Amino acid sequence: MDIHDYRMQFINALASYLDNGLMPFPVYKTNVAAVEEACRHLCDDREYMPSTFHHVMKTLCDHDFQTWRSSGGTWSSAARFAIYFLTNHETRENGTPITSGGRRLNKAYTST
Numbered sequence: 001m002d003i004h005d006y007r008m009q010f011i012n013a014l015a016s017y018l019d020n021g022l023m024p025f026p027v028y029k030t031n032v033a034a035v036e037e038a039c040r041h042l043c044d045d046r047e048y049m050p051s052t053f054h055h056v057m058k059t060l061c062d063h064d065f066q067t068w069r070s071s072g073g074t075w076s077s078a079a080r081f082a083i084y085f086l087t088n089h090e091t092r093e094n095g096t097p098i099t100s101g102g103r104r105l106n107k108a109y110t111s112t
Contacts, residue, residue: 003045007075010038014082015056021095035082042079049075060085062099 001009013025013034025031049057057078058065068077090098 001041003041006038006041007045009034010042010075010079010082011053011056013038014060018056018059018097018099021091021097032086035086039079039083042075043083045075045079047075048073049078057081060099
């Protein structure tokens with residue numbers, strides 16, 4: 001896979017997890033495992049994430065989306081925040097993740 005494939009895997013798997021909770025993605029791994037795999041390849045990707053995909057980061061960052069965007073809005077920063085989120089989030093009873101940016105955005109940047 002090339003970097004563009006990992007970017008699409010990141011967006012699709014993360015959106016799947018945020019919308020539905022833990023699910024098969026596609027069949028051979030979970031959507032969370034797919035996000036984690038993509039993040040490993042995107043952590044050094046300094047290219048700006050196109051606004052076409054900002055809806056996923058808006059869901060993930062919540063009210064701190066503008067902070068994420070103004071601090072660079074790169075694939076790398078998106079991957080780092082997703083890694084932090086997946087490691088530290090809570091889920092609802094139905095298994096979907098609870099998202100709210102706030103304090104986590106700053107912690108994500110300093111912990112990776």
